[in-house]
Amino acid sequence: MSDAALREPWEDLHRQREAARLGMWVFLATEVLFFGGLFLGYSAMRVAHPAAFAEAARETRFWFGSANLALLMTSSATMTVAVRGARAGFAGMARWCLLMTALIGIGFIAVKGVEYHLDLDDGLWPGPGFALGMAPGQIFWGFYWVMTGIHAVHLTIGIVLVLRLALLSWRGLIGLRDNPQMPVVGLYWHFVDIVWMCLYPLLYLVGRT
Amino acid sequence: MTDAALGRVPREFRRSYLGEGSTLLSWLTTTDHKRIAILYAITITVFFFIGGAAIGIVRLELMTPQADVVSADTYNRLFTMHGVIMVWFFLVPSIPTTFGNFLLPLMIGAPDMAFPRLNLLSWYVALLAGVIAIVAIVTGVGDTGWTFYTPLSTEYATGHVAWTALAIFVMGFSSIATGINFIATTHMLRAPGMTWFRLPLFVWAMYAVSIVMVLATPVLAITLLLVMVERVLGLPIFESTLGGDPLLFQHLFWFYSHPAVYIMILPAMGVASEVIPCFARRRVFGYAFMVYAMIAIAGIGFMVWGHHMFVSGQSNFANLVFSFLSFVVAVPSAIKVFNWTATLYRGQITFEAAMLYALGFVGLFALGGVTGLMLACVPIDIHVTDTYFVVAHFHYIMVGGTVSAFFAGLHYWWPKITGRLYPESWARFAAILMFFGFNFTFFPQFILGYLGMPRRYQVYPPEFQAYHVMSSMGASVLAAAYLLPLGYLMWSLFWGRKAGDNPWGATGLEWQTSSPPPKRNFLATPRVMAGPYEYHPAEESPEAAGAPMSREPHRSQGGGA
């Protein structure tokens, strides 16, 4: 089983795993800079218009955001169990945990979808029909849609990756124990979780103190 | 390597990578880093000539002060196309994706990249980006210039700004994938004995450039994404009437685009650092300093973006800080120029085409560098920024520097890549033509710029015409000098002499395998016993004067069998 995971140009699985992890860490550095640019833009605008941002942010749906935070943190826990479990040889548990992680991820997207729907109904899409009067409030909502949208895309990719691992392992096509993809997908999932932990206060807690 | 060693290896391991299948499918599904390098080479050559054709029309238009070849909008699209294509589809990928892909594993003694399939994927992503770019070109690129300044790009520009931005956005994934691959390969796949301070400077350059790619490209990606979102979906981010800030875009854009200059020039420095020691038969002068200089350039390069914004309305204090850091970042570049010069001292210099290109690179890069110092002085920059002075300056760095080095590398490694020798006299002629054609094109632009000729102008005062005509003439010489290698290199593919494993007597590991190399690069994992440029004993010259001139290196880095 472990030989199946070994690929060119590697001669042993340990180094291949190391390389995959290194590659993922470098990729996450890229992602940090990607979201960093977004956070920088948000911060610059919020410093310029603190009052408008606080007021506009009060219109976000606190309980939806909080529920999603709880969901993602739970999914990170199940993901950790999956990665650790696979390493320790509990293949069945790892598979179930992967599946659970993906399902919680889908739950997040569902909650987010309902929230988006309500936001749109309330006229919170910037533009001519924007519900809030203040001009810079539109910029806050511009960032809201971009930030949550990009996060949702990342999460969707994560769900696909996790489901893929679960299904392939169920069909017996890959082993999870030594597979370099396990820690890599795990790292990615935690990163997407952390991004939400950063977005949550920026979008949902501003102006609610 | 000895015949006995060869005899033990099965025949299919000895076959060159070019012989591993000749169908189109075998090329399109390859994960061999050498074949991927060739795929990239073909792609960027196509884009180089598309970008060149665009500027050809621009130079034709500028022969006279009036508008007489194209309309104002077409003119604006042409220079936008030239900038976008040349920066993102030629210069940024140029040396890393071709020579970097081909040579990095060979130089460190690895059989392939760390992630061969990711490597192939990166090419497909680049291809997709290229297709989007061509769609944008055919249907009319946005007339924003390659800089996409808001609110011009988000609101006022005509044409397909979003498609153009999308092409660059997608291309970014290719850059990032390449960077990740290079970093992981350098960390994890070095042959036994290949310590960090035995790495050839080209590998160091690839490592440094990968770090810049990985950390700078995402910022461009998010910036362009925000522009697309604002333009297409109407989500206000930079919109100034709502309290947004047009300078925010510029800060984000230049946070990528200044390091991008180093993405373009660091690989060129790496090439020059391979070619010059080889043909001077000297160790590179100050190897450790060269390494530190590259790391310093990559690092400090992230902190100088504000020097593009001296007249943008940013604060006086910011101008001071960025001016200071710009002077600081110039120091390591200057050190490199001195070290290349000192490498020639007491050498046994020969002047093959690759060496001529490399020496041309040093000269043009030095001139680009000192004019960069002038631009780092705020009062001078206030006068000449956004004029032809800046245009000339960055072309000296990017074309005089990077493209010259690209051709140096192309001639130096051509025998390794194809197994054939190119015709030397033609190549020398092309190298000299390129040097003079380049200066002829761009030197007049320094004078034009100081006289106050703004860039991106289709019409201009008649007293500038002489300089523009000179520049256009030079551009046609330059075009000839670019087409010439295309001809004789193609010729050499079929009729060139067989090269042999190590035609230049170079010391690097890539020369210790056959030309062209076999699929897995080395028949056995090489053992590395020495530093990269041991062309002579530590304290001495390679040969006494007048001694027989052998092409054999004094000591190669290591061997495969």
Next chain:
Amino acid sequence: MHATLPLFPIEASVQAGRTDELFFIVLGMSVVVLGVVAALVIGFAIRYRRGSPAKRGPLPPLISREIEIAWTAGTLFTFLFVFWWASSLQLAAKAPPADAMPIRVLAKQWMWKMEHPNGVREINTLHVPIGRPVRLIMTSQDVIHSFYVPVFRMKQDVLPGRTTTTWFQATRTGTFRLECAEFCGTDHARMLGSIVVMSAPDFALWSEAQPESDSLAQKGAALFRTLGCSGCHATQSAVKAPDLAGLYGRAVRLADGRTVKADDAYIRDSILQPLKDIVAGYQPIMPSFAGAVSDADLQDLIAYVRSLKDGGTP
């Protein structure tokens, strides 16, 4: 084709002379450095060509780590010197003299609108007297432009939603080219103008001959009433809003404890984004006028508030 080949632009402002001086010094240093590098490269290439009789052998002890450190340090100190000089020049030239003549500039695709302090308006042309500092207070109505006068060695981007300023003092009479230096769309290359520098008496005559027009401040006063600002900001008004008399140029204490100076940018922000800076002791009740006032209106309103600093009452 033009008869003579220009090599160097004329100098027509105080700043031009200083910039050129710096440029020539840096140019001289560059030529020396490039000359040395070129001489070494060519010299070595000839002397140490393969098979030449030049001495090879071990390197002299001088060529070692020390020389590397020496030229690194040498380069660094040279650069620091140039930086110091350029920066001191920049700092000295940044602040306009207090008596500078203010000219308001409004850029739009693809023209320049200028307005003199006495209300005289010009399009694509600016008449100024020689020897008197002129301060440009600029904003854009659409995209980013850049106000560039090569003979003055002066350039400043003009941004939408922001006010940028720069200044010059002409030293030579004549008509000089004004160019837009920041790419601004289709007719960027045709967004040209001229700066006409006149002797003081000529300028006075020219100024006299211009048709009377309302000054910015007068137009601003009219807007102040029609937009309803006077309803709250007038001294006798029932609603409590900050008094504008004598406000301009003063320090204002804000509700969140900060103190800001009431300059052009502050007044502009207060009109467009009233919630951004709430004055201490007042309620955040003012509506935003973003979208209701044009950039030209804003200039008028700011000019009006500015005019109140000398004891006028709204």
